[in-house]
Amino acid sequence: MAEADLIDTGISTLFLHLNNNLLTYRRVFVIFLLSEARSNRAISDRGVMTGISVDIRGFTKEYGNMTVVDGVSLNVAAGSFVTLLGPSGSGKSTLLMGVAGFTRPTRGNIFFGDRDVTVLPPRQRNIGMVFQNYALFPHMTVAQNIAFPLIQRGVSKAEIAPEVSKMMRLVGLRGMDDRPVTKLSGGQQQRVALARALVFRPPILLMDEPLGALDKKMREHLQSEIKEIQQVTGTTALFVTHDQDEAMSMSDRIVVLNHGRIEQQGTSAEIYDTPASAFVADFVGEANMLQGSIAESSPQGCLVEIGHNLLVCGKSVPGAVLEKGDTVDLIVRPNRISLGPEREPVPGFIPGEMLSSAYLGESILIRVRLPNDKIITAKLKPEAGQPDTQRVSVTWDYNSSTVFPRRNGASSRGE
Ligand SMILES: Nc1ncnc2c1ncn2[C@@H]1O[C@H](COP(=O)(O)OP(=O)(O)OP(=O)(O)O)[C@@H](O)[C@H]1O
Ligand SMILES: [Mg+2]
Numbered sequence: 001m002a003e004a005d006l007i008d009t010g011i012s013t014l015f016l017h018l019n020n021n022l023l024t025y026r027r028v029f030v031i032f033l034l035s036e037a038r039s040n041r042a043i044s045d046r047g048v049m050t051g052i053s054v055d056i057r058g059f060t061k062e063y064g065n066m067t068v069v070d071g072v073s074l075n076v077a078a079g080s081f082v083t084l085l086g087p088s089g090s091g092k093s094t095l096l097m098g099v100a101g102f103t104r105p106t107r108g109n110i111f112f113g114d115r116d117v118t119v120l121p122p123r124q125r126n127i128g129m130v131f132q133n134y135a136l137f138p139h140m141t142v143a144q145n146i147a148f149p150l151i152q153r154g155v156s157k158a159e160i161a162p163e164v165s166k167m168m169r170l171v172g173l174r175g176m177d178d179r180p181v182t183k184l185s186g187g188q189q190q191r192v193a194l195a196r197a198l199v200f201r202p203p204i205l206l207m208d209e210p211l212g213a214l215d216k217k218m219r220e221h222l223q224s225e226i227k228e229i230q231q232v233t234g235t236t237a238l239f240v241t242h243d244q245d246e247a248m249s250m251s252d253r254i255v256v257l258n259h260g261r262i263e264q265q266g267t268s269a270e271i272y273d274t275p276a277s278a279f280v281a282d283f284v285g286e287a288n289m290l291q292g293s294i295a296e297s298s299p300q301g302c303l304v305e306i307g308h309n310l311l312v313c314g315k316s317v318p319g320a321v322l323e324k325g326d327t328v329d330l331i332v333r334p335n336r337i338s339l340g341p342e343r344e345p346v347p348g349f350i351p352g353e354m355l356s357s358a359y360l361g362e363s364i365l366i367r368v369r370l371p372n373d374k375i376i377t378a379k380l381k382p383e384a385g386q387p388d389t390q391r392v393s394v395t396w397d398y399n400s401s402t403v404f405p406r407r408n409g410a411s412s413r414g415e
Pocket of ligand 1: 095242
């Protein structure tokens with residue numbers, strides 16, 4: 001990677017961090033000092049921060065005979081917040097690095113607005129980036145870190161100070177100008193990284209698991225802050241996570257990736273309520289999955305045999321034509337399950353044995369073993385109470401479970 005790319009994208013320390021390459025570090029610092037002394041270009045020359053669209057067309061990345069991103073086409077509307085969500089190895093970072101310009105696609109194109117940037121080096125793409133491991137300059141203060149991209153761009157010292165303090169206010173770091181970044185908490189360091197990525201008003205902000213190293217409380221806090229800052233600044237955000245709660249709480253749209261392909265894209269509600277595949281249903285949100293075969297199918301719904309002559313019901317995923325004998329996955333969310341006193345099994349009601357019950361404040365989580373040894377989880381409202389016997393009957397409304405045709409016997413998590 002060219003040094004100019006490292007410098008101009010302002011993420012050099014990431015690579016320094018990864019490579020621990022002292023020589024590169026020294027070169028970067030010398031160039032930083034030189035650029036600090038130079039040019040007085042006005043900050044207004046950099047233009048205002050207005051998000052532009054990112055259009056990914058047929059992006060494919062192959063390493064040897066391995067296709068890690070497979071023909072992904074995706075439009076990220078200007079000013080929107082879009083999240084790439086998927087399990088480890090699904091190609092999220094590869095795709096993001098393609099947008100940044102650090103990975104060149106084997107096939108396909110990337111447009112920023114109507115400009116084809118596919119072969120443009122990273123330094124000419126003018127994007128902000130935030131990574132999981134902060135990638136800050138350890139020898140600099142908070143203010144110096146945030147000022148860095150402006151110095152690189154030759155902005156005058158007089159204009160840098162107000163820009164930096166504006167950004168520090170925005171990310172909640174007011175008064176910390178002179179603190180060494182090494183003396184900050186993880187959450188504070190990530191705020192510095194965010195401020196540094198946004199201070200030069202990039203039209204596009206790319207974030208790769210930026211909250212992955214933080215504890216749950218700090219993550220949740222920063223999730224809403226990042227979203228608010230993105231809305232205030234108007235930048236277009238492309239965010240990577242494998243945490244579905246994070247994706248759902250932050251995104252205008254979610255793109256679910258699996259094995260380098262898009263499984264589904266849509267709003268959080270669309271992805272959660274109408275998953276397009278068993279993989280999405282299982283990966284996004286809590287889900288119980290039962291495997292079986294179609295016993296009866298009609299336009300209204302179907303009965304699925306799950307072994308031991310037990311029949312459960314669900315509606316087939318839109319677009320699927322299911323016939324008697326087809327092998328299927330039936331997905332039902334824990335909060336859709338009802339438990340009642342034990343009764344004779346009839347279609348739609350199956351017997352079970354309560355294994356455990358945990359009171360979680362807003363819900364009671366109950367694990368139930370079915371006669372086929374499958375364990376399912378029910379999430380009941382505390383006010384609804386719970387059965388007082390260990391033997392129970394399990395049921396759900398057919399409308400609240402979805403039946404998917406089985407894909408070549410593959411498990412839903414794509415393993
Ligand atoms: N330079 C490379 N050479 C060969 N294979 C690579 C290279 N970079 C990534 N891969 C492979 O591409 C696949 C996708 O990797 P990628 O880093 O994009 O996944 P990811 O979705 O970001 O995963 P994670 O959640 O673990 O970060 C993986 O199987 C990975 O091993
Ligand atoms: Mg990754």
